[in-house]
Amino acid sequence: MLTVKILGSGCANCKKLEAIAREAAAQGNLAAEFVKVTDMKEIMAYDVLTTPALVINEKVxxxxxxxxxxxxxxxxxxxxxxxxxA
Known part of the structure; x- marks a missing residue:
């Protein structure tokens, strides 16, 4: 199962990104767990400068x-x- 994380404050674009990711998983018939990360310290740990960000299996x-x-x-x-x- 994939772990898909949406990093962001919960803004409109964060919600859109989650919808895009869920649609992609549905299209590919892929099992995925979706996690919303809104804590700034957690987001900073991914070395992301701008949100929303998408992380799949811990890879930005x-x-x-x-x-x-x-x-x-x-x-x-x-x-x-x-x-x-790899």
Missing amino acids: VSSGRLPPTADVLKWMTAAASPSSA
Whole structure:
């Protein structure tokens, strides 16, 4: 199962990013746990300068923008494949 974290204060863009991520998981038929991270100390631990940010399996894949659903699906698929442990 993927762990997908949305880093941000809970603003409108953070909610949109979560919706995009959930849609991507649904499109790819991927099992994912969604976690909202709103604590600034936790967000800073990811070395992210701008929010919203998207973290898949502890890897920051996007920050400061709303990526297209297709991109998020690609990142999730790559993270879900066994060969992604490189």
